């Protein structure tokens with residue numbers, strides 16, 4: 829799985845790095861930042877949680 833954040837959609841709610849702290853972190857403005865763009869299988873459940881938790885639909889997986 830690959831994951832990315834659309835920086836134009838992200839509003840910094842912080843849910844992604846709360847539910848998936850191994851995959852996302854916050855930048856200096858509180859917006860989500862991907863720290864694990866190529867996601868190993870053991871972290872995929874975290875990413876799916878983050879996708880459903882993001883109110884801006886800013887997280888894309890492929």
Ligand code: SF4
Nearest residue numbers: 838841842844860882
């Ligand atoms: S949950 Fe969505 S809107 Fe909030 S910081 Fe993460 S990517 Fe951005």
